[in-house]
Amino acid sequence: MIQVRHLTKTFWVHRKPPGFWGSVRSLVRREKVAKQAVRSVSFDVEEGEIVGLVGANGAGKTTLVKMLAGIVHPTSGEATVLGRTPWARDDALRRQISLIMGQKAQLWWDLPAADGFLLLREIYQVDPAVYAARLEELSRLLAVEDLLDIQVRRLSLGERMKMELIAALLHAPRVVYLDEPTIGLDLSAQRAVRDFILDYRARHRPVMLVTSHYMDDIERLCERILILRQGELVYDGSRQAVVERFARSKIVAVRLRGEVAPHALKTLEGLGRRLSAGEGQIRLEVPRDEVARVAGACLELLPVVDLSIEEEPLADVIERLQQSRRDELEGALTGAGRDAG
Amino acid sequence: MSPRLFVTVASLQARKLMSYRVDFWVGALATFGTEMAIAYFLWQAIFSTTDATQIGGFGFRGMIAYYLIVILVSKLVFGRLRDLTISQEIYEGTLNKYLMYPSPYGTFKYAEHLGNALPAIIQAAVLGFLAWWVLPLPEELGITVASALRAVASLLMANLLLFLLRFPVQALAFWVDNVWSLNVMLRFVLEFFGGLLLPLSLFPGPLRELLDWTPMPYLFYQPTMVLLGEVDTLAWARGLAIAGLWVLITALVSREIWRRGRRVYAGVGI
Numbered sequence: 356m357i358q359v360r361h362l363t364k365t366f367w368v369h370r371k372p373p374g375f376w377g378s379v380r381s382l383v384r385r386e387k388v389a390k391q392a393v394r395s396v397s398f399d400v401e402e403g404e405i406v407g408l409v410g411a412n413g414a415g416k417t418t419l420v421k422m423l424a425g426i427v428h429p430t431s432g433e434a435t436v437l438g439r440t441p442w443a444r445d446d447a448l449r450r451q452i453s454l455i456m457g458q459k460a461q462l463w464w465d466l467p468a469a470d471g472f473l474l475l476r477e478i479y480q481v482d483p484a485v486y487a488a489r490l491e492e493l494s495r496l497l498a499v500e501d502l503l504d505i506q507v508r509r510l511s512l513g514e515r516m517k518m519e520l521i522a523a524l525l526h527a528p529r530v531v532y533l534d535e536p537t538i539g540l541d542l543s544a545q546r547a548v549r550d551f552i553l554d555y556r557a558r559h560r561p562v563m564l565v566t567s568h569y570m571d572d573i574e575r576l577c578e579r580i581l582i583l584r585q586g587e588l589v590y591d592g593s594r595q596a597v598v599e600r601f602a603r604s605k606i607v608a609v610r611l612r613g614e615v616a617p618h619a620l621k622t623l624e625g626l627g628r629r630l631s632a633g634e635g636q637i638r639l640e641v642p643r644d645e646v647a648r649v650a651g652a653c654l655e656l657l658p659v660v661d662l663s664i665e666e667e668p669l670a671d672v673i674e675r676l677q678q679s680r681r682d683e684l685e686g687a688l689t690g691a692g693r694d695a696g
Numbered sequence: 697m698s699p700r701l702f703v704t705v706a707s708l709q710a711r712k713l714m715s716y717r718v719d720f721w722v723g724a725l726a727t728f729g730t731e732m733a734i735a736y737f738l739w740q741a742i743f744s745t746t747d748a749t750q751i752g753g754f755g756f757r758g759m760i761a762y763y764l765i766v767i768l769v770s771k772l773v774f775g776r777l778r779d780l781t782i783s784q785e786i787y788e789g790t791l792n793k794y795l796m797y798p799s800p801y802g803t804f805k806y807a808e809h810l811g812n813a814l815p816a817i818i819q820a821a822v823l824g825f826l827a828w829w830v831l832p833l834p835e836e837l838g839i840t841v842a843s844a845l846r847a848v849a850s851l852l853m854a855n856l857l858l859f860l861l862r863f864p865v866q867a868l869a870f871w872v873d874n875v876w877s878l879n880v881m882l883r884f885v886l887e888f889f890g891g892l893l894l895p896l897s898l899f900p901g902p903l904r905e906l907l908d909w910t911p912m913p914y915l916f917y918q919p920t921m922v923l924l925g926e927v928d929t930l931a932w933a934r935g936l937a938i939a940g941l942w943v944l945i946t947a948l949v950s951r952e953i954w955r956r957g958r959r960v961y962a963g964v965g966i
Contacts, residue, residue, distance in 0.1 A: 450798045452796070459790060463708070465712045474705065
């Protein structure tokens, strides 16, 4: 469905020296510097997959998505989406793809969403009966049936995002790019959007490529992740595998009978790093190969009611991956993922 | 782009403008009132300090009629005077959504441009009716059914021509950090040599002959003179042909600039 080979994008940006004379000088001459946003990225996405694109700000996630959506031309490399080159003027491809950008509204601000949807029906030439059925299904799933006739600018951020989702899916695209779909939303709106995406995917099976800074999005939605670092693809593989491979520790959570006594805390000091303690609960971060010993010690020394072992949060693992030195990363990546880089 | 989509886009744009009622009426009245007042007092002063009864082929009342029509014509041709939508969309990255659509951006934007002009028809009708009672106009204006029909064709051509003259300048936003000043310069040139600020009959003969081969007179001056019944059929057809040629030239230039600009577009907001 999506094939990417050595895709590279270099932007040229102007550099302006600071201060008054810098401004005067830049009136006559400006220095241009190259900024590599994406460096020789290659990967494939198969039918029905939902893939998370993860990385820090400036890692190249959005640029990559924009190239695959046909908005930005690459500097070099090749890509095909549904067998066609995305940045060529190809209306047949455009009818089958969609892009949802959490930071940019697609709908018309001054008009009710229903008017915008009607325009999209004309743009994508959707049969009126099919359009009515899809609009009914999508607005019911997102619980916005009563808001369709209200000007978009009068809707809350969460409601607007739901309308954006409807707008992007009315033509039943086979490939959906979601760029920060939950950005700025409160927790319940984030959950509603995630649930909807999962539900929609289960019903219609489009390919989805998701970028998000919220690891909850990635953890809930994606089995497979691509990690970008300074424009390079450093990991391509399962979400679970990245945690197993790169997580140094696990979290041992213990619930005790009654309050946590001072002596219990002291006992635990030597077992691992205390993350939190209070109201009868303690959370410890322990090295992965020490988990069994620490769990056994807890059960033996403390009045334990419940004990659970959790993986280190994905966000922490990825942050460490992003911050590690290049040689460390290359060493750790040997044998990890598939076709990384 | 299908004709049905074209009409839908134009109608949506018109509805968008009309959703701001106060701005719609106050803006129209204020700008029209100011422009007409300037023209009236300026030409009253000029006619009263000279012995001439005719200047550039117009008497005082004829001159006021010219300004009334040319100002209303400009509303229909411009749609929105300060429309910088295309450059803003490039700067702010809102162009992205149009690039995802299976329809050509230029045609989409022209449909919006035409949609901008639709509410101006309502404004022009109301303002024209008010002006009819207030302003000292000639008893006979020379407007006939034939001249009105010819003027509609000239107006449609002028509307398209203006869009295509402005498109390449706005598309320079792909490379230039700010195209506002270029737009202002272009607007001034088009208004001055297009007959919006002064009737072109006041210009020296050789300059007028030269201007006849440029697109400018076909934006405001000729549609106005056609409506006033001052242009014969042959001159009207010749004007349409020259304007049509410029439509072709500017369309080709716009297409090339757009093609090159798309290659450097980064799709980010400033």
